[in-house]
Amino acid sequence: MSPDSPRQRLRQLWTQLPFFLWLVVLWMLLWGQFTVLAAVTGLVIAVFVTTVFRLPTAELSGRVSLRHVVLFVVVFLASLIRGALTVAWQTVTPGQPGAAIIRVPLRTDDDLVMAHTAVATSLIPGSLVVEADRERRVLYLHVIGVRSLDDVEHQRQSALRWEARAVRAVGSRADLALIRSGAPAYEQRLAQEGTR
Structure with missing residues (x-):
């Protein structure tokens, strides 16, 4: 079967469908409108982006835990509200809230998990x-609201908890085992393999 056969194209379309639909939902979230017009314009943008900016096919783990997906969304919404209230409080209290750039080494080697972690931490007010x-x-x-090294570590652990939630929701079984075992960061494992 040639790579351009209709069957191959249909399979590629089917594997990319979740990402295509996610682009439409993301467009609607960015505009804050869940209307027919937002869905149609999101569909047009998704077609444009996937046609013009051809990217390699992202590999899905093939594992989805509906319970953990729901938990991810619920915790995200609660964190969104808490972050908004915290930032609002910091703006009305006197003094500077303090800010820092925090390095967060992730434990998994998965583009989708990294993207979920980055998006979740960026959308919560107070971190980007x-x-x-x-x-x-x-x-x-x-991150704003950082006054001590304990605050820095708290923020780092918060981002790692988002990574763990993403892995529990949609990560592979290998990534799930890494998270459960408390494995070191991906870059540390690479360095250890390089010294052998």
């Missing part, structure tokens, strides 16, 4: 991903 090092699997977060 300023850089994502895909090769070493490290996120750099700008």
Whole structure:
């Protein structure tokens, strides 16, 4: 069967459908409108983006835990409200809230999990991903409300909890085992393998 056969194209379309639908939902979330017009314009944008900016096919783990997906969404919404209230409080209290750039080495080697972690931490008020090092699997977060090293570590652990939630929801069984075992960061494992 040639790579351009109709069957192969249909299979590729089917595997990319979740990402395509996610682009439409993301467009609607960005505009804050869940209307027919937002859905249609999101569909047009998704077609444009996937046609013009051809990216390699992302590999799905094939594992989805509906319970953990729901938990991810519920915890995210609660964190969104808590973050908004915290930032609002910081703006009305006197003095500077303090800010820091925090390096967060992730434990998994999965693009989808890294993207979920980065998006979740960026959408919660008070933190923003300023850089994502895909090769070493490290996120750099700008966080406000940091006054001590304990606050820095708390924020780092918060981002790692988002990674763990993403793995429990949609990660592979290998990534789930890494999270459960308390494995070191991906870049540390790479360094250990390089010294052998």
